[in-house]
Amino acid sequence: MKQxxxxxxxxxxxxxxIAGVLGALVALPLAGLVLRVSPDGLLQQLHSSEVQQxxxxxxxxxxxxxxxxxxxxxxMAALLASRNFRGKRALEVLMxxxxxxxxxxxxxxxxMAFGRAGVLGSTLSxxxxxxxxxxxxxxxxxxxxxxxxxxxAARAGFAAVEPRYLEAAATLxxxxxxxxxxxxxxxxxxxxxxxxxxxxxxxxxxxxxxxTFAGNMAGSTRTVPLDVYLLLHExxxxxxxxxxxxxxxxxxxxxxxxxxGLGFFAPPRAPGSAPASxx
Amino acid sequence: xxxxxxxxxxxxxxxxxLTLVNLPAAAQTSLTVFAAASLTxxxxxxxxxxxxxxxxxxxKFNFAGSQVLATQxxxxxKADVFASADTRWMKYAEEKSLISxxxxxxxxxxxxxxxxxxxxxxxxxxxxxxxxxxxxxxxGRQVPAGAYAREALNRLKGAPGFPKAYDQLVLxxxxxxxxxxxxxxxxxxxxxxxxxxxxxxxxxSNLRPQVTLIQIPDPYNPIAEYPVATVKGGQDELGAAFVxxxxxxxxxxxxxxxxxxxxxxxx
Numbered sequence: 087m088k089q090x091x092x093x094x095x096x097x098x099x100x101x102x103x104i105a106g107v108l109g110a111l112v113a114l115p116l117a118g119l120v121l122r123v124s125p126d127g128l129l130q131q132l133h134s135s136e137v138q139q140x141x142x143x144x145x146x147x148x149x150x151x152x153x154x155x156x157x158x159x160x161x162m163a164a165l166l167a168s169r170n171f172r173g174k175r176a177l178e179v180l181m182x183x184x185x186x187x188x189x190x191x192x193x194x195x196x197x198m199a200f201g202r203a204g205v206l207g208s209t210l211s212x213x214x215x216x217x218x219x220x221x222x223x224x225x226x227x228x229x230x231x232x233x234x235x236x237x238x239a240a241r242a243g244f245a246a247v248e249p250r251y252l253e254a255a256a257t258l259x260x261x262x263x264x265x266x267x268x269x270x271x272x273x274x275x276x277x278x279x280x281x282x283x284x285x286x287x288x289x290x291x292x293x294x295x296x297x298t299f300a301g302n303m304a305g306s307t308r309t310v311p312l313d314v315y316l317l318l319h320e321x322x323x324x325x326x327x328x329x330x331x332x333x334x335x336x337x338x339x340x341x342x343x344x345x346x347g348l349g350f351f352a353p354p355r356a357p358g359s360a361p362a363s364x365x
Numbered sequence: 366x367x368x369x370x371x372x373x374x375x376x377x378x379x380x381x382x383l384t385l386v387n388l389p390a391a392a393q394t395s396l397t398v399f400a401a402a403s404l405t406x407x408x409x410x411x412x413x414x415x416x417x418x419x420x421x422x423x424x425k426f427n428f429a430g431s432q433v434l435a436t437q438x439x440x441x442x443k444a445d446v447f448a449s450a451d452t453r454w455m456k457y458a459e460e461k462s463l464i465s466x467x468x469x470x471x472x473x474x475x476x477x478x479x480x481x482x483x484x485x486x487x488x489x490x491x492x493x494x495x496x497x498x499x500x501x502x503x504x505g506r507q508v509p510a511g512a513y514a515r516e517a518l519n520r521l522k523g524a525p526g527f528p529k530a531y532d533q534l535v536l537x538x539x540x541x542x543x544x545x546x547x548x549x550x551x552x553x554x555x556x557x558x559x560x561x562x563x564x565x566x567x568x569x570s571n572l573r574p575q576v577t578l579i580q581i582p583d584p585y586n587p588i589a590e591y592p593v594a595t596v597k598g599g600q601d602e603l604g605a606a607f608v609x610x611x612x613x614x615x616x617x618x619x620x621x622x623x624x625x626x627x628x629x630x631x632x
Contacts, residue, residue: 197555197557201555201556201557202485202555202556202557203555203556203557218557219500219540219541219557297544301540301541301542301543301552302505302541302542302543302544303539303540303541303542304542306540307541315544316505316507316542316544318433318436319430319432319433319435319436319507320507
């Protein structure tokens, strides 16, 4: 009995202490960034044309990449959520891979496929398309690295739709495609939006694949993360300012998603249950 | 069954803790050398020679752009020796009092233009670098090799047979500024770039068969000076021994074999 009480108390204390250590581990570096940046410096950096250029490039490329992820990711998510076929396991692993391979490796692999000397290089150049050292290359790198987040989230969303809704649609003689578009897609929408958010955040922060595949040139391929890396050896204040800006953007995005009840790692809600805002 | 379940994790925990405790005991003396990316092969060999002379000592290397290394040391990275590809970043380190003792020049290096063997940009002489539309890759301005390359272009402008705006024309063709000189060589080796400017010594036996070289004539070719020094707060004695080996005939022979030029005779 006594032993049980001790275990309970000890367990609680250990949990709190370890959780506190983790909290500090994540919070301290971010606090360090905030302390490094002065409000004056922030404004000054925002007026620098190089910083503006990088911010604009990051914003446009990451948004375009997110839209592309949505368009090419949804069919794959629907396929994986609704059908069983040979090789599905392999396809699922393939779709998750970019999430876990080192970005530099991804960039190198992209070069081997879409670079000038890559597998598709001569085909692409026959159509006048070059990807390395171009903004299109930046977008391709971002799509490659971030599409798993969209596919994963949307697949989970589709899979969580209760079969009875689909059966009901079927009894009303709705076609498969119609059911998908009018029943399944709306019900999975919260997951898809959450996936989009993660996808965008990942694209915005993409560094390794970009610098390896697309190079590093102001105006065309130097996104904010690349600029931060460069500024680390030139102007630490500017590097800190840009870093803080990226952190704030990510924090705002995550908070907005939480507020909307769209946490990426939140368990999928059963359709018809109360939305988070009503809790 | 339940007691069994509860005990298992505890046993793992103890094993994990024991491993952690054991780790530092397993390490032997080690010397950490921060060296410019262009020194990768030569210093690797000097490191092996050092280990042979100091049994029980392992030499660990951190190869990167000199500007990266200088900033890392400034931010408190643990290093015993710092070898830079130019005097600028060594001066930087000296000014921030990161260096103990004085830096010694141990080698010099020169630049060369590298073009893929397949020559996709049809570049056969230095003037071709100014032709619109070619893809040139250089190291960034902060990287010593990048600064030297820009210096060479600057010296070539208006030289006999070169246009007045040669440097600007060439820099218009710049498609990427790499973070170290080896990344420039890689982009040429991968045939993504039509041309790059690297050190003579970057044309390693691995790269040589895949590229064509275009020499930059002497008066226009800046000479890179490589200083080495021990780092403040590091292992002074062991660090100094490494620096001594770099400057000794044995170290110099290794550098010479890798196409580094000897340090200028002291005046």
